Amino acid sequence: MSELFSPDFLFRNAILGGLGVSLLCSLLGIYLVLRRLVLIGVALPQASAAGIAAVFWLTGHGHAGAGDTHLLALAGSLGATFAALGLLALGQRRARHPAEWGVGALFAISSAATILFVAINPKGDIEMAGLLRGELLAITGADLRLVGGVLLAVGSLFFLFRRDLLLTSFDPEFSRTLGRDPLRYDLLLYLLIGGGVGLGVMMTGPLVVFGFLVLPALAALRVAPGLVAAFAISAAVAVLSFLGGFWISYRADLPAGPACVAVAGACWAASGLVMRLRARRGAAALLLLVATLGISHGCASRFEAAAQRAASPLPRGSLPEALDSRPIAVLPFVNATGQPLTIPQGFLDDVIRAVGGRPAEPRFTVPDALQQRAAFELERRGFQVVWVPEEQRRTLLAGEPLATSGVAAPAGFAGPVLTGTLRRFTLTGTGLLLVQLDLALVDSQSHEVLWSGAARRPVPIQSALTWQEILLDAGAPIFADAFGNR
Amino acid sequence: MDQADFGYEGRPVVRGASLVVRPDEFVALLGSNGSGKTTLLRGLLGFLPPLAGRVERRPELRIGYVPQRETLDPLYPLSAYQVARTGSWRDLPFWRLGGARERSRTRAALEACHAAEFASRRYSELSGGQRQRVLLARALATDPELLLLDEPTAGIDPEAERGILDLLRKLRETRGLSIWMVTHHVHAMAGRADHTIVVSEGRVQRDAAA
Numbered sequence: 001m002s003e004l005f006s007p008d009f010l011f012r013n014a015i016l017g018g019l020g021v022s023l024l025c026s027l028l029g030i031y032l033v034l035r036r037l038v039l040i041g042v043a044l045p046q047a048s049a050a051g052i053a054a055v056f057w058l059t060g061h062g063h064a065g066a067g068d069t070h071l072l073a074l075a076g077s078l079g080a081t082f083a084a085l086g087l088l089a090l091g092q093r094r095a096r097h098p099a100e101w102g103v104g105a106l107f108a109i110s111s112a113a114t115i116l117f118v119a120i121n122p123k124g125d126i127e128m129a130g131l132l133r134g135e136l137l138a139i140t141g142a143d144l145r146l147v148g149g150v151l152l153a154v155g156s157l158f159f160l161f162r163r164d165l166l167l168t169s170f171d172p173e174f175s176r177t178l179g180r181d182p183l184r185y186d187l188l189l190y191l192l193i194g195g196g197v198g199l200g201v202m203m204t205g206p207l208v209v210f211g212f213l214v215l216p217a218l219a220a221l222r223v224a225p226g227l228v229a230a231f232a233i234s235a236a237v238a239v240l241s242f243l244g245g246f247w248i249s250y251r252a253d254l255p256a257g258p259a260c261v262a263v264a265g266a267c268w269a270a271s272g273l274v275m276r277l278r279a280r281r282g283a284a285a286l287l288l289l290v291a292t293l294g295i296s297h298g299c300a301s302r303f304e305a306a307a308q309r310a311a312s313p314l315p316r317g318s319l320p321e322a323l324d325s326r327p328i329a330v331l332p333f334v335n336a337t338g339q340p341l342t343i344p345q346g347f348l349d350d351v352i353r354a355v356g357g358r359p360a361e362p363r364f365t366v367p368d369a370l371q372q373r374a375a376f377e378l379e380r381r382g383f384q385v386v387w388v389p390e391e392q393r394r395t396l397l398a399g400e401p402l403a404t405s406g407v408a409a410p411a412g413f414a415g416p417v418l419t420g421t422l423r424r425f426t427l428t429g430t431g432l433l434l435v436q437l438d439l440a441l442v443d444s445q446s447h448e449v450l451w452s453g454a455a456r457r458p459v460p461i462q463s464a465l466t467w468q469e470i471l472l473d474a475g476a477p478i479f480a481d482a483f484g485n486r
Numbered sequence: 487m488d489q490a491d492f493g494y495e496g497r498p499v500v501r502g503a504s505l506v507v508r509p510d511e512f513v514a515l516l517g518s519n520g521s522g523k524t525t526l527l528r529g530l531l532g533f534l535p536p537l538a539g540r541v542e543r544r545p546e547l548r549i550g551y552v553p554q555r556e557t558l559d560p561l562y563p564l565s566a567y568q569v570a571r572t573g574s575w576r577d578l579p580f581w582r583l584g585g586a587r588e589r590s591r592t593r594a595a596l597e598a599c600h601a602a603e604f605a606s607r608r609y610s611e612l613s614g615g616q617r618q619r620v621l622l623a624r625a626l627a628t629d630p631e632l633l634l635l636d637e638p639t640a641g642i643d644p645e646a647e648r649g650i651l652d653l654l655r656k657l658r659e660t661r662g663l664s665i666w667m668v669t670h671h672v673h674a675m676a677g678r679a680d681h682t683i684v685v686s687e688g689r690v691q692r693d694a695a696a
Contacts, residue, residue, distance in 0.1 A: 034561055163575050163584070170562050170572070177531065177551040178576045178628065224563050 017139035018242050020147035021200040022212045022260070026238035027154055028196045029217030030230055031189055035169055039103040040088065041213040044081055044197045045206035046110040051080020052202065053117035060121075070140065070202070078198035084110070085194045089186075139203055150199055154192050158231075165189065166227065204257060211261030212238055219264075219271040237267045316381045318484025320441070320451050326415035327384035328441065330375040333367035333420035341366035341425060367422045370437065370478070374418060377479040386413065417444050433459040433474050439482050455482040490539030492522075492529035498537050499525040503690040505683070507632060507666065512658050514675040515668045517685035523668045526685055527636055530666065548576075550630030554637050555617045560610030566620045567605040570596050573627030595626035599653060615646030622653070633657070635667040639674065647671070651678050 032041050055076030084106055091102040158165065164185055167175040172182035200209040216237035217230075224230035245260025252259075335341060342365055375385045424436035435458070441451040459474040479485075487505045491498040500522040507530070517523040528534045531551060532543065550573070558569075573595065574588035596602045601619040604612060609620060618638050625633055635654075639647040655678055658665050669675060675682065684691045 034559070036559070036561075161580055163572075163578065164580055167572055167575065170564070170569075171553065171558055173531075173533065173553055173557070174551055174572070174624070176533065177549050178573075221561065221563060226563055226565065226568065230563055 013139040013141065013144055015243075015246060017144050017147055017203055018208075018246070018256075018260070019239060020144070020151050021204045021208065022216075022238040022242040023235055024147065024151050024154060024196045025200055025209055025212035026216040026220075026234040027158060027231060028193050029213040029215075030220065030227075030234055031165065031169060032193065032213055033217040033221060035189075038214055039100055039107075040193075041197075041210050043103045043107040043110065044084055044193070045201045045209045045213075046107050046114065047084035048077040048081045048198050048201035048209075049206050050110040050113040050117065051076035051078075051083075051198075053114045053121070054080065057117045057121040070143065073202045074199070077202040078195065080110075081194045081198040081201075085190050089190065143203060147199060147203065150195055154196060157188065157192065161185065161188065207261060208257045211264055212241070215261070215264035215268045216241065219268040222268075222271040222275055237264065241267055312380070313382070314377075314380045314480075314485060316383075316483070317480070318451070318453060319378075319381060319383075325384070327386045328378055329386040329388060329413040329415065329417045329444075330371055330378065331388060331413075331417050331419050333371045333374075333422055333437075335365060335367045336421050336423045337425055339425070341422075366425050367420070370422060370475075371420065373475040374420060374439070374479060377475070377483065378418065381483065386415075388413075413444050415444065416441050416450055427461075433461050433470065435459060435474075435478055437478060437482060453482040453484060455479070457481045487529070487536075487542075488540045490529060490541050491537040492525050492534045493537055494525075494534075496537065499688055500529065500685065500690065501688045502539070503529070504539075505530075505690065505692065507664060509631070509664050510658065510662045511664050511680045512655065512678065513664075513666045514679035514682045515666060515685060516670065516672055516675070516682050518670060521685045522688045523670075523685040524636055526690065527634060527666070527668050531634060547632060548628060548630045550625030550628045550633045552618075552621045552625045552633070552635040552638055554640065555614065555621055556641075558609075558617075558621075562609070564609050565606055566601060566609050566612060566616070567592065567596065569609045569620050570601070570605070570623040570627055573624035576628050591629070592623075592627050595623040596620075598626060598657065599623040600649075613646075614642040615649065618642065618646075618650055619653070622650070626657070631664065633663050633665045635665070637668055637670075639669060639671060647674055651675075654678075 029041070032038060052073045053076070055072050059072060088099070088102050088106065091099075164175070164180055165188075167178065168180055168182040168185040169189075175182055197209055197213075200212075216234040219237050220230045220233035224233050241264035242260050245263040246256055248254065248263065249256035249259040375387065378385050419440050419442060421438045422436070423438065424434055426434040435455050437455040439453045439455075440449055442449055455478045457477070459477050461470055461474055487503055490503045491501050492503070493499040503526060515523045515526060525534065529536065529541065531549065532541075571584070571588065571592040574591045575584070578584060578588065593602065596605050599619040599622045601616065601623050604616055609617065612620065622635075622638070625635075633654075638654075639650055642650070651674060654665055654667070657663055667679075681692065
């Protein structure tokens with residue numbers, strides 16, 4: 001758990017940011033559901049997505065830096081959300097038709113506009129697709145501070161105005177006789193909802209925002225004995241759903257957002273079951289146990305299937321056809337990125353075992369993972385591979401490839417060795433993995449370079465949120481690029 | 487209220503209403519469905535500004551309002567006590583935590599309305615008569631001088647209706663409240679209201695019936 005808060009942990013921002021958005025939505029969702037504004041919860045995130053697409057089109061956004069991209073997305077998202085809220089409020093005051101009509105029209109128009117803005121924008125459609133869907137991986141430290149600030153503001157305002165928000169929501173006319181202006185509190189609530197939705201969509205996408213606006217609140221209002229308890233249960237369901245969904249996503253190689261929403265949906269269904277089986281606690285506990293075991297089994301099966309897919313044989317590409325049947329020793333890759341690229345322990349072991357590798361040592365890094373993956377990819381292409389013993393790893397980390405290969409022979413590796421230098425491993429703000437990996441096959445005796453290759457192509461990892469997903473999804477294209485498999 | 491018109495979107499529903507609210511009187515606002523009696527009540531509450539004529543009200547007048555109970559959403563997870571307690575928040579600024587004063591005022595209001603025994607139950611699970619008592623307690627918790635009620639006996643059985651009306655009369659006697667109540671149950675008001683005001687096709691007629 002402490003790794004979660006370590007600055008070296010690549011997914012620290014993703015988890016903390018996702019938790020922040022989930023909590024924010026779960027609090028806002030209580031009043032959204034109580035005021036019977038659930039449909040607004042569908043339409044607003046879609047309007048926000050349309051705003052992101054529109055602002056990218058208007059600014060001719062292509063491959064801008066992560067900071068520019070995020071600012072643009074935030075501006076588009078918040079602008080469109082508040083504009084949509086303003087239009088809905090105006091329409092509701094002037095028109096005589098039900099509010100759902102306007103909300104339905106907003107959803108349809110926003111959905112169409114999103115697709116059209118993406119279609120007519122000649123640049124950066126991959127990056128935009130990532131942002132429109134929300135990219136947990138792209139959450140920056142600044143985003144975290146922003147979502148933390150908004151969460152604090154929403155929590156504080158909800159606490160400060162708890163009586164007035166309840167009064168004006170439950171019985172607006174009665175609240176007027178007590179000197180409260182319902183319009184003022186409607187405005188406050190809409191501002192908070194608009195800000196939360198705009199920010200949340202940019203960070204996690206419309207699906208997660210809508211899911212967490214509605215499902216935790218629905219589950220909480222089913223079982224809560226009071227309004228304070230409803231807020232507490234809704235927040236607890238959101239935290240549980242996000243962490244549970246995130247865990248399932250890396251266990252089963254699934255996209256994290258839908259997995260988190262699915263868990264929130266399961267919590268909602270479970271709340272109904274709890275209400276039905278209040279008198280039969282034993283039966284409820286048994287059902288919950290069976291459901292948990294079923295989900296775990298399903299995740300494990302899904303994970304094994306992904307591993308089997310990754311293990312299918314491949315042609316050799318640009319690699320030399322024959323190396324005198326000598327096995328290749330894959331030496332530790334050099335990290336020339338200037339970043340620690342440390343991977344938290346635990347779940348990565350599953351990946352390594354799944355691809356035929358050995359469990360990692362305590363501090364495992366991206367170059368280590370790529371070294372393991374390189375050995376596996378060579379085996380897929382029909383080469384014999386020698387695994388470097390763990391105790392020799394440190395001594396072999398000498399520097400540049402040839403120098404590294406120079407220490408291979410004294411270390412007992414007589415045949416060809418594969419060396420690698422990782423020069424870049426950057427996740428863009430828009431779901432692209434930028435990799436520069438130089439590989440060389442060197443004869444450890446003569447120091448002759450038998451083959452060299454490089455991976456340079458950006459790899460889209462739009463649905464990957466965990467190291468497991470990145471390594472399973474990006475590992476194959478990285479080495480296909482380097483080994484010349486087109 | 488002098489020659490006041492009230493309505494919606496510029497179209498008057500009630501025309502030329504001239505009324506005076508006096509202390510310590512029980513007034514029944516009678517009329518058939520759609521006659522304009524609820525519009526008149528909304529004018530009294532200040533929810534509708536007059537389209538014509540004049541309305542004057544003491545700025546510090548404390549009004550306790552009991553709306554039609556169907557207007558309240560049963561989705562809210564509130565107990566009867568929590569609903570009644572919202573009435574005690576009139577003078578409570580947003581930065582202050584509710585204290586013993588608000589709690590005791592709420593309890594007293596619930597007891598006065600014979601609603602203390604079901605105060606811990608969820609509001610949405612109460613019967614029509616019980617809900618009405620809770621809403622009455624909420625209005626009393628505002629410490630009102632004038633109590634305005636919109637169809638408080640609609641949709642409840644005759645026994646519960648008698649109970650509500652007797653309770654209102656008792657409240658008026660013990661607290662010196664002025665009570666104005668919208669209803670279309672003419673017979674139930676006999677012998678209970680000091681005055682009746684009949685609203686018919688937007689016209690208001692005050693009788694001196696006792």
